[in-house]
Amino acid sequence: MDDREKIITYFATHERMPTYEEMKKVFGVASKNTVSYKVEKLIEEGIVKKEGRRLSMVSTGTIMKLGTVQAGFPSPAEHSEMDLISLDKMLIRKRTPTYMIEVVGESMKDAGIFAGDFVLVERGRKPLVGEIVLALVETEYTLKYFQVEKGKPVLVPANKAFKKIYPDPEKLRIEAVLTAVIRKYYR
16 A cells, blocks of 8 residues: 555544654654655645645545445345545546536436436547437537437437437537446435
8 A cells, every 4th residue: 555545544544634643653654754755745746735734635536445235135244455446537537528517307317317417528539329428419418329320410318208319410519428427315
């Protein structure tokens, strides 16, 4: 485990930053000078910030992964080692062309995308048939499956109450391809 993971693990476990004395144990060193050097490196990396004499964590998007859980029939509980997972690394392939949009409407509900969800989309990628895209049709944006019929693009909803959209190819621009859906279960 590197210094970054050690400090994040300590913070996640204790819900506070360790003191310099505690950091000697966290980093496995004997000297406060070595701790100071390691803290400066963590500050440079953007993991820790200094506010006066106080250290605090910078939001890292890193959380603890405890293991797996059965979504079918219950299975025996097993204890597994905790890992640190970066949500950014897990959800975002390319940072610059990726952005988040809140979903409005019900046209993609059968794809598991509901009003109030957030979607991550990546610009600059040509969509494959069957992928969900953010499309600009004339002057309006929509989130739909990208299909091709008779050589022409078709935008297909994931809700039988909505109709397919057969846009004029000259008035259609695929803005981005969906990469992730984020849903909070509390508001």
